[in-house]
Amino acid sequence: MNRVLFRDVSIIDGAGRPAFPGEVLVEGNRIAAIAPRGTALAAGEAEIVEGRGATLMPGLCEPHAHPSFVNTETMEALGAIPPEEHTLLTAKFALQLLDAGFTSIHSAASAKPRLDLVVRNAINAGDLPGPRMLAASPEMTVTGGLGDVRLHHLHRDTFGYVCDGEEEFRRAARLFVREGVDTLKINPSGDEGVASARAWQTVMTDAEVAAVCAVARTREKRVAAHARSAEAVKMSLRHGVEIVYHATLADEEALDMLEAAKDRVFVCPTLGITWAALNLPRPGRGPMPAGTRATLERELEQGAANMRSLLKRGVRVMPGGDYGFAFNPIPENARDLQHFVELLGMTPLQAIASATKWGGEIMQRPGELGLVREGWLADLLLVDGDPVTDIRILRDRARLRAIMKDGRFHKRPPSPGIGPA
Ligand SMILES: [Zn+2]
Structure with missing residues (x-):
């Protein structure tokens, strides 16, 4: 089975809660486990993505x-x-x-x-x-x-x-x-x-x-x-x-x-x-x-x-x-997220949730699409920087280090490591 471990990432879960440092294990097309930083996930053989503090968030x-x-x-x-x-x-x-x-x-x-x-x-x-x-x-x-x-x-x-x-x-x-x-x-x-x-x-x-x-x-x-x-x-x-x-x-x-x-x-x-x-x-x-x-x-x-x-x-x-x-x-x-912050007074986390949590609902996949949560579908972005500090970075495709849809990389992160986690 396809296994990918994102290590040392700042996790925005898409439900509006503040980002937290941790790691995320993907198995097949689902998020198998989420752990705070320092709790090594027993992943066995997996493709390892070193986030070095980058943001991991829902697609x-x-x-x-x-x-x-x-x-x-x-x-x-x-x-x-x-x-x-x-x-x-x-x-x-x-x-x-x-x-x-x-x-x-x-x-x-x-x-x-x-x-x-x-x-x-x-x-x-x-x-x-x-x-x-x-x-x-x-x-x-x-x-x-x-x-x-x-x-x-x-x-x-x-x-x-x-x-x-x-x-x-x-x-x-x-x-x-x-x-x-x-x-x-x-x-x-x-x-x-x-x-x-x-x-x-x-x-x-x-x-x-x-x-x-x-x-x-x-x-x-x-x-x-x-x-x-x-x-x-x-x-x-x-x-x-x-x-x-x-x-x-x-x-x-x-x-x-x-x-x-x-x-x-x-x-x-x-x-x-x-x-x-x-x-x-x-x-x-x-x-x-x-x-x-x-x-x-x-x-x-x-x-x-x-x-x-x-x-x-x-x-x-x-x-x-x-x-x-x-x-x-x-x-x-993605410029619309900036409009939501600037014109509607949303916080960046609220604007992201409107495009992720509610996104899964409008896609008719409630309970399994739109959040970084165990058991949910692995549609994930690895973003260089912190969109909570500056929502505009989501407009910059060069900052999207990795794009994963359904557990598969559409855009691979630069030089991932492969080995035991
Ligand atoms: Zn239209």
């Missing part, structure tokens, strides 16, 4: 991943990629996420119906390297909603799958379930930058949301909603949506409803994309109009205030910032 989870959004400058450019090339690119970006320390990704939409699920299947079969992955459908959206980039005289595609009326939504949901997605994605609200469906507008009807949720319920799938407006959040919760993306413009009633559903729902505000739009260069997009800037600044402020309120109420608020566009590219995803 990260990206709960709003878009491996098929391949850093294009525009939404239309994404639609113009043929399926074969697009499949290869999706595999490439899934691998980039694992290289960046994300051992699990929960997709928040696939740009074409089968991209996510084909790559997920290839990873699970051992044909391609990549993170643990849950696959999503494209974004089911109404005519004129986020993701509908057609013009009256011209067909154009992006990540949207346009449906109108409950029959069309039901048929699309059944189609994506048939193909094998884990998550059905709907766009009940608009988004800033979509002229015909703004962020505060709710564009799907109750009947349309209900139709998708009913398909999900009978087929044991989950629904994720792009819900920026207060009404889109409420509509999603009324019908059983489990993953609420954004909730940036939620009002008091919507926050109360999220609190009431806190054992079921996950909320990911995706602060990263709004922050990037305001603060980073926008290749191919030109300068941002002043009105748009003011609207986005307000949304970032209200979104952060909403998340602080939800965290106090015990709601699982997770990072994940809609990375996958030229101005907010994969694999910069």
